[in-house]
Amino acid sequence: MINGRLNHLVYPLYRRLRGPNQWLSNETIPHFRPIVENFMLKMSTFSMEVMKCIALSLGLSKDYFDSSFGHRPHYQMKVARYPPVPEPEMGGNGSLYGVGPHTDSGYLSFLLQDDVGGLQALSKDGNWIDVLPRRGTFVVNLGEMLQLATNGLYLATMHRVVNCQGQKSRYSVPFFFNPRLDAKVEHIPITEFSNAGSKDAYPNAPVSNFPVRGNENCGARNKIFPIFGDNAFKSFARSHPQLVKMHHPDLREADGTIVFRESAGDNGYVLYFPS
Ligand SMILES: O=C(O)CCC(=O)C(=O)O
Numbered sequence: 001m002i003n004g005r006l007n008h009l010v011y012p013l014y015r016r017l018r019g020p021n022q023w024l025s026n027e028t029i030p031h032f033r034p035i036v037e038n039f040m041l042k043m044s045t046f047s048m049e050v051m052k053c054i055a056l057s058l059g060l061s062k063d064y065f066d067s068s069f070g071h072r073p074h075y076q077m078k079v080a081r082y083p084p085v086p087e088p089e090m091g092g093n094g095s096l097y098g099v100g101p102h103t104d105s106g107y108l109s110f111l112l113q114d115d116v117g118g119l120q121a122l123s124k125d126g127n128w129i130d131v132l133p134r135r136g137t138f139v140v141n142l143g144e145m146l147q148l149a150t151n152g153l154y155l156a157t158m159h160r161v162v163n164c165q166g167q168k169s170r171y172s173v174p175f176f177f178n179p180r181l182d183a184k185v186e187h188i189p190i191t192e193f194s195n196a197g198s199k200d201a202y203p204n205a206p207v208s209n210f211p212v213r214g215n216e217n218c219g220a221r222n223k224i225f226p227i228f229g230d231n232a233f234k235s236f237a238r239s240h241p242q243l244v245k246m247h248h249p250d251l252r253e254a255d256g257t258i259v260f261r262e263s264a265g266d267n268g269y270v271l272y273f274p275s
């Protein structure tokens with residue numbers, strides 16, 4: 001439900017991505033809500049500063065991206081725990097990855113990871129590189145909206161999380177900084193970027209080694225939608241097919257595409273083309 005309405009009555013689809021936060025009680029974690037709210041506010045101010053630096057690095061005015069945040073940038077934070085996966089299970093049916101290979105859908109992601117390790121990023125020549133934890137630093141990933149804006153001059157960072165073995169869980173706090181859900185991200189009109197090309201950002205990616213879930217997120221198979229909300233909904237639906245099934249009965253994810261059940265319905269599904 002969103003604002004008392006059933007999900008399947010809410011269009012455009014990306015409006016379903018906003019809803020009330022579910023806070024942990026003070027008994028579970030004291031002061032959880034104010035700590036998280038304070039962190040998110042500081043991160044969003046910081047992110048806007050980094051976006052100004054990115055604009056300057058592209059030879060644009062520092063407020064170039066501001067209109068795409070408007071009064072309501074879409075930022076999100078999560079606290080993720082990756083329990084260790086015992087060795088016999090490694091390599092079995094998706095358990096190798098805590099998060100399969102993907103690029104994030106927005107502008108920037110800041111990851112605060114503990115010292116367990118497991119995060120990897122894909123180099124352009126197709127090798128996975130360990131992103132080693134460094135105390136007191138954020139890992140910063142560029143997202144698909146920056147790749148789209150720069151027509152591939154700046155690539156969205158392909159990354160994944162390999163499950164740890166041993167005793168300790170891995171904890172990570174990703175903060176995702178994005179445009180407004182309804183922002184349409186245009187190519188930056190600078191000719192030197194126009195040939196960069198973003199059709200297949202990772203031509204050497206070892207796609208055949210990827211687990212089934214995640215294949216569709218890679219390289220040429222990953223379509224980037226210019227309206228950020230559409231792009232975010234795409235990523236959400238791919239990453240959480242079970243949630244789509246439970247809470248979005250009019251939708252289905254198939255082969256990396258979001259499809260919806262026609263209400264008048266013959267007996268099938270038709271492709272959903274984001275706005
Ligand atoms: O847990 C991490 O460090 C990364 C998580 C991630 O890539 C994601 O949630 O998009």
Ligand SMILES: [Fe+2]
Binds near residue numbers: 102103104109159
């Ligand atoms: Fe990610």
